[in-house]
Amino acid sequence: MPLDQVRTLLAVVDEGTFDAAAAVLHVTPSAVSQRVKALEQRTGRVLLTRTRPVRATESGEVVVRFARQLARLENDAREELGMSAGAEPTRVSVAVNADSLATWFLPALGRVPGELRLSYELRREDESHTAALLREGRVMAAVTSSPDAVTGCSVRALGRMRYVAAAAPGFAERWFGDEALREPRGERNLAAAFTRAPVVVFDRRDDFQDMFVRRLGGRGAGAWRHHVPTSEGFLDSVVAGLGWGMVPVAQAGELLRTGALTELTPGRPMDVPLYWQQWKLDSPALAAVAAAVVAGAAEALGDGG
Numbered sequence: 001m002p003l004d005q006v007r008t009l010l011a012v013v014d015e016g017t018f019d020a021a022a023a024v025l026h027v028t029p030s031a032v033s034q035r036v037k038a039l040e041q042r043t044g045r046v047l048l049t050r051t052r053p054v055r056a057t058e059s060g061e062v063v064v065r066f067a068r069q070l071a072r073l074e075n076d077a078r079e080e081l082g083m084s085a086g087a088e089p090t091r092v093s094v095a096v097n098a099d100s101l102a103t104w105f106l107p108a109l110g111r112v113p114g115e116l117r118l119s120y121e122l123r124r125e126d127e128s129h130t131a132a133l134l135r136e137g138r139v140m141a142a143v144t145s146s147p148d149a150v151t152g153c154s155v156r157a158l159g160r161m162r163y164v165a166a167a168a169p170g171f172a173e174r175w176f177g178d179e180a181l182r183e184p185r186g187e188r189n190l191a192a193a194f195t196r197a198p199v200v201v202f203d204r205r206d207d208f209q210d211m212f213v214r215r216l217g218g219r220g221a222g223a224w225r226h227h228v229p230t231s232e233g234f235l236d237s238v239v240a241g242l243g244w245g246m247v248p249v250a251q252a253g254e255l256l257r258t259g260a261l262t263e264l265t266p267g268r269p270m271d272v273p274l275y276w277q278q279w280k281l282d283s284p285a286l287a288a289v290a291a292a293v294v295a296g297a298a299e300a301l302g303d304g305g
Contacts, residue, residue: 016053065137108296141278159301191218
């Protein structure tokens with residue numbers, strides 16, 4: 001595949017339109033269109049959907065991933081040849097879930113030697129969806145909950161992130177106190193209490209709280225939901241008494257120890273296994289980031305941090 005055509009396709013996907021890609025590449029929109037069409041003819045595949053913004057098709061994602069890997073190898077070669085003096089820092093794109101980002105991940109990146117001059121582009125995404133960004137070629141590496149390697153990627157176990165169901169003390173007493181947990185016949189019904197009580201969720205794709213209630217024998221968390229799409233805001237909402245939620249021990253441990261939060265089901269945590277997936281490239285930059293992330297996760301997560 002001609003490299004100018006491959007780089008042009010990547011520019012179109014990254015910029016979202018043919019015109020924007022033309023401006024970045026310093027060519028005309030017509031030239032961009034011709035290169036993309038020529039590449040599609042050469043591969044015998046439709047590589048882009050002509051929407052706004054433009055999106056890569058499944059075949060296009062393969063070429064986009066190749067283009068990003070090519071750029072990574074080119075930068076590494078320039079580094080080894082001493083041709084990068086005064087150049088921009090090397091960009092490393094990583095998909096990571098919000099709770100890892102709010103707890104252990106950034107300190108782990110701090111372990112990477114500064115002389116490597118890396119520029120991080122972090123994409124926040126749920127750990128069950130980060131692998132999709134790898135598959136689409138949008139990131140070079142990802143913290144994911146899947147042990148199944150994306151094509152062209154390697155996988156390493158990081159540890160387990162432990163979550164517990166928690167709420168503010170007043171909220172816990174109101175919705176989960178002895179009286180609240182009694183049915184008319186006097187039987188305790190924990191799953192029903194979780195279904196009745198207001199719950200905090202990250203966004204509309206977040207079904208973690210529902211999974212926990214189903215483990216207790218219920219059908220899922222209730223319909224009274226607060227959507228709070230940041231890890232810090234999620235925890236603050238639970239502390240403020242808006243609802244109950246599954247909070248990471250790594251983030252909320254001190255609040256649980258001091259009594260600012262009450263664990264609703266002691267002895268019933270939920271552990272989410274985390275894995276590091278990255279491109280199979282002999283890249284010093286990726287290798288350094290991987291080593292730092294694995295070491296940082298080992299300290300912070302262990303076997304259920």
